[in-house]
Amino acid sequence: MNPSSPLDRAPDRTGSDSLKWSRYAGRDIIPLWVADMDFQSPPAVVGALKERVEHGVFGYAVATPETTEAVVRWMQTRHQWTIRPDWIVWLPGLVSGLNLVCRAFSDPNQPIAVNTPIYPPFLTAPTLSGRPLVRCPLKREHAFYTLDYERLIKTLSSSPLFLFCSPHNPTGRLWTKQELETVAEICLQKNTLLCSDEIHADLVLESGGKHIPAASLSPEIAAQTITLGSPGKTFNLPGLNCGYAIIPNPQLRKRFLAVMRGIIPHVNALGYAACRAAYTEGAPWLAELLDYLRDNQNLVSQTVTRTPGLSMSPPQATYLAWIDCRPLGLADPAGFFEDAGVGLSDGAEFDAPGFVRLNFACPRSRLAEALRRIQKALSDQTF
Numbered sequence: 001m002n003p004s005s006p007l008d009r010a011p012d013r014t015g016s017d018s019l020k021w022s023r024y025a026g027r028d029i030i031p032l033w034v035a036d037m038d039f040q041s042p043p044a045v046v047g048a049l050k051e052r053v054e055h056g057v058f059g060y061a062v063a064t065p066e067t068t069e070a071v072v073r074w075m076q077t078r079h080q081w082t083i084r085p086d087w088i089v090w091l092p093g094l095v096s097g098l099n100l101v102c103r104a105f106s107d108p109n110q111p112i113a114v115n116t117p118i119y120p121p122f123l124t125a126p127t128l129s130g131r132p133l134v135r136c137p138l139k140r141e142h143a144f145y146t147l148d149y150e151r152l153i154k155t156l157s158s159s160p161l162f163l164f165c166s167p168h169n170p171t172g173r174l175w176t177k178q179e180l181e182t183v184a185e186i187c188l189q190k191n192t193l194l195c196s197d198e199i200h201a202d203l204v205l206e207s208g209g210k211h212i213p214a215a216s217l218s219p220e221i222a223a224q225t226i227t228l229g230s231p232g233k234t235f236n237l238p239g240l241n242c243g244y245a246i247i248p249n250p251q252l253r254k255r256f257l258a259v260m261r262g263i264i265p266h267v268n269a270l271g272y273a274a275c276r277a278a279y280t281e282g283a284p285w286l287a288e289l290l291d292y293l294r295d296n297q298n299l300v301s302q303t304v305t306r307t308p309g310l311s312m313s314p315p316q317a318t319y320l321a322w323i324d325c326r327p328l329g330l331a332d333p334a335g336f337f338e339d340a341g342v343g344l345s346d347g348a349e350f351d352a353p354g355f356v357r358l359n360f361a362c363p364r365s366r367l368a369e370a371l372r373r374i375q376k377a378l379s380d381q382t383f
């Protein structure tokens with residue numbers, strides 16, 4: 001384990017308009033819920049933002065060729081995916097992207113497919129768009145999740161759109177090439193549009209693991225895929241609202257842009273500046289971050305393994321641990337841990353009551369204290 005890292009010294013976030021920290025303001029509860037990190041963004045990003053703020057003019061913004069090129073280069077060098085600048089449609093957030101895709105690429109009576117458990121906006125996007133949601137639960141064996149192909153084939157037979165999460169939030173699965181090829185094959189066979197949310201693409205923790213963009217598998221699946229991406233999770237910029245959809249198929253892109261018009265605001269000037277700096281200069285910082293997250297992940301996995309009643313599979317990607325508490329028989333596990341001084345995400349919101357999601361992207365000492373509180377609460381409790 002790395003003995004000391006600049007990431008150990010994260011700033012105090014109280015009073016900084018933080019969604020994560022304001023939930024428990026004034027209470028001794030360590031917030032490990034919503035998926036942002038407690039770390040500062042890379043110094044290069046902070047420097048670029050300072051420079052942009054110093055300029056002092058904050059008019060309407062547009063992506064410059066340098067910003068778009070930064071995304072193109074990142075996809076090439078990081079993910080070996082060759083994309084063209086005109087495939088990129090900038091978005092102020094990927095949740096907007098998910099909702100937009102539902103409205104643009106299905107009719108009101110057509111069910112939209114998602115795997116469960118899943119990041120909650122996948123569950124709400126179809127229904128908020130007035131479409132039925134159809135669940136395709138993942139299989140779980142020894143705490144490890146896999147895709148249920150038979151079920152997927154059946155589900156996609158009646159669904160024009162599959163909202164897919166890769167890598168997967170909350171289970172942390174990094175889908176293999178073979179799994180992705182099978183998903184692509186089923187989508188092509190069923191003529192189902194694949195919307196692949198790859199916001200966690202850069203956060204691969206598994207040794208030797210590699211994220212593969214679904215659309216990079218073949219020209220055929222690229223023509224039937226909308227990929228959602230962002231520097232938001234990777235460089236801890238989600239509050240700057242800068243993301244994008246990558247849409248190689250011109251007809252799909254045209255439709256997407258038409259449905260966006262007048263509804264989706266532009267990305268702002270600070271978001272573009274941060275994105276450009278992150279993708280151009282952020283790679284060394286990201287390497288350090290991933291090492292730090294791997295050590296944090298080990299700490300969580302070891303603690304969970306030692307704690308009777310809890311189980312998890314170490315996330316292959318993301319900074320999220322998906323913990324099964326069902327053997328404890330708690331009516332409200334998230335409430336129980338909150339009472340113990342740790343704020344986790346409630347699995348029920350992900351369509352999996354009895355689970356909790358723990359965000360371990362925080363300084364190690366804070367994580368260790370949260371884990372100590374969890375263990376103490378469970379050992380004090382008589383089940």
Ligand SMILES: Cc1ncc(COP(=O)(O)O)c(C=O)c1O
Pocket residue numbers: 035092093094095096119165169197199200230232238243
């Ligand atoms: C899979 C996934 N998609 C989208 C988002 C949110 O994206 P945005 O903040 O760009 O709306 C998250 C945040 O946790 C996520 O995990």
